[in-house]
Amino acid sequence: MAYFMRAFRVYRKRLKNVLKARILKVFPQLEGEFPDIPLTPSPSQELGDFSVPCFFLSKLLRISGEEIAQRVAKDFEGNRYIGSMEASGPYLNFRLRREFFYPLVIRESLRLEEGVALFPKRRRRVMIEYSSPNTNKPMHLGHVRNNVLGMALGGLLETVGWEVILVNLVNDRGIHICKSMLAYEKWGEGATPEAEGLKGDAFVGRYYVMFEQSLRRERERFMAERYGGEGGLSTALSLEEFLALIRERKLVEEGLLERARREVRTPKELEAFLRKSVGKKIWREIQRSRRQEEQRRKELLDEREREFLRHSELMAEATELLRRWEAGDQQVRRLWRRMNRWVYRGFRQTYRRLGCRFDKWYYESETYRLGKELVQRALKRQPDFVYRRSDGSVWARLEGVVDGIALQEKLLLRGDGTSVYITQDMGTAVRKFQDFPIHASIYVVASEQRLHFINLFEILKRLGYRWADRCYHFCYGMVTLPRGQGKLKSREGTAVDADDLLDDLEARVREKVLENGNVPPGSVDRVVRQVALGALKFFILLVNPGKDMVFDPGKAIEFTGDSGPSIQYSYARIRSIYRKASSSLRRAFRGEEVDYSLLREGEEEEILFLLFRFDEVVWQAAEKYSPSILAHYLLQLSRAYARFQHSCPVLGAEGRELRKARLGLCLATAAVLRRGCEILGIPLPSRM
């Protein structure tokens, strides 16, 4: 018995060989330079099971696809694999022999239930860094996407044979942590998460928000004092300001402006109004003026912000804490350790809920100095690449174009010798390859950091690390709130907290579970957790990682339709059928031959052909780093199963042989759903 699932691949190979032989019989001149056959599922069952678009040979043969298809199909007599062939335009459609194909699909799928691997081991290790939270606040929706994608990617790579090392690089030091610490020192009055009945990370996050709020108040006072009422100036122009700007620059006639004033209520509407009413040239001029004005304001605001930060007492205190932390001040370190412990305790709970696994934890407080040494060494050994400026700062001379992006000089050490973000990441990258014999290193980090990683990998490459081009930034899009609410801002407390989200989902699931009453009381809690998690994860995994996604906390996650619970539901119903099957039927199914060619309904066929694609889908999802491919497939299978179950009775089918065959189909479907969900990190309850 093979230790991995290979029958599908062998079968596809044979199928192609048979097709190739047939084509060669008709076109012997193709011998020697035969291209790979593009085998695709037929668009509809009426046409056939599989199709080959014959364009792929028309260049070689210099015959139209139509004629090729016709000549290949003509007088085909059938063989062990293929029953019949038919040309339809340039497509060669054919049907498989059921008596051979069906048992193959079902038996092979059932082996998944016995724990058979999908692919052989590759004896290669890959490290995946994901999650990487800051320890000053709880994880929010953005982290949830990261965690869910990280785990799913790990599952996929493991499935295709990699040994996967999952790591978390915790950002446990820096000014943001000092902000929480300062607020706690000032206003905490010795409170603890236990005393407040709060999760540790939520507790600490509260002080971070407190700091930011006080800072905002301080900013407002400062701006009001220094700049009068204009303290609250914003970058974007208000309607009045926009109108005034256009008048001041005499860009359009007074009359038009008056009309605009009557018809328009917001800057956005004014924009639309003007675009319609003025010529292209003037419109451009307006756009340019507006941008100019906004740029001017931005610079002004930035200058004022810098000025404020220089004078801010709170910031001064936070910076002082950071300085003492770096100097190893015992008291500060004690507080830091204490607060971080609280946070980790909270994080571990959340990770447990989300089903995250980490094989190794890295802490920036331990790794942040590593990069400095690299820089110092490069400064000596590669002066043409890494050099010091007169102000003491150290730079990398990056140039050229990578992925369409022109590289620029990059700061590696500040004038005072301290390291910056990229310096730390350089050190950690090297550390990873020292700690583990890994072949590749993947970073699951949001797309806003694309440039950072391009720079990082390029620097490592220039420093002579061969593995630099086996580092990969798995970037995923931002999670945004609907209706232009923009980013989730944890500072302002507008972020959707991961724990709150799960709590909310669980409450809704619980209601439904209790209402349905299919779950024994002792299992309700577990099932509720599984279904809520399935809903959340599936919602995220369904979306292509590269794309931004809109998350509407109120509406986004439904338990109906394209959702995790709908897949869990299909699975639960199969388990239910199996539970209700008589023991004699189960025995017969296990012990006797089953005639799967009895499965002749369209609904049954649809499932069989989907099952047959499972290994390919997983392979492709892994190859493309795209869990959404697998997620969509599972949904498709689950839908097909629901249709089948609606129209084909299993236990009530006519005849014991048909009952056996259908039971096999159900269990094969369950096996594939289970394995697929397992890969993605989605739990499947057997009742719900």
Place this chain on the structure above:
RNA sequence: GCGCCUAUAGCUCAGUAGGAUAGAGCAUCGGUUUCCUAAACCGAAGGUCGCAGGUUCGAGCCCUGCUGGGCGCACCA
């Protein structure tokens, strides 16, 4: 100002390395339960695939331009 990403049904998303008539779900309207879990099933309606060109037997997918949206271009992380 420069660069990267993106634009598919009212909304949220798919679209398999150019291939047959562009698909799901939600929402809307209509139907299905003495039957293995109605978190389901069936049907209707909904589209100039942002706009304009180009490449070829063929383009939602590739190229060019334009427009809208997101992100980036820190001695922040």
